[in-house]
Amino acid sequence: MDSQKGTAVVRAPGRNPGDTPRSGVIHVNVRHTRRFTVVGNHLAQHPEMSLVAIGHGVRVQSLPTGSRIGIRDLAPRFAESRRSRATPPG
DSSP states (O other), X not given: OOOOOOOSOSSXXXXXXXXXXXXXXOOOOOOOOSSXXXXXXXXXXXXXXXXXXXXXXXXXXXXXXXXXXSXXXXXXXXXXXXXXXXXXXX
């Protein structure tokens, strides 16, 4: 591996010259018209939930109404589920 080439834009282009922040999060908003799920900030930024738990919550929200969501249904999709299920609480 001689060198790596980055494909990410260093800074997102702003609407007007000079309006791009120098640091921090830069959002590039794209309107989705099909196959998307809206996730509330109360889940995405929950202060007491792990990233794995937040990911499971997003997965559950994205499923169609009536989908099975027990641990046996989720475990085949997530390796973390299989490990967590095997570990006793405490």
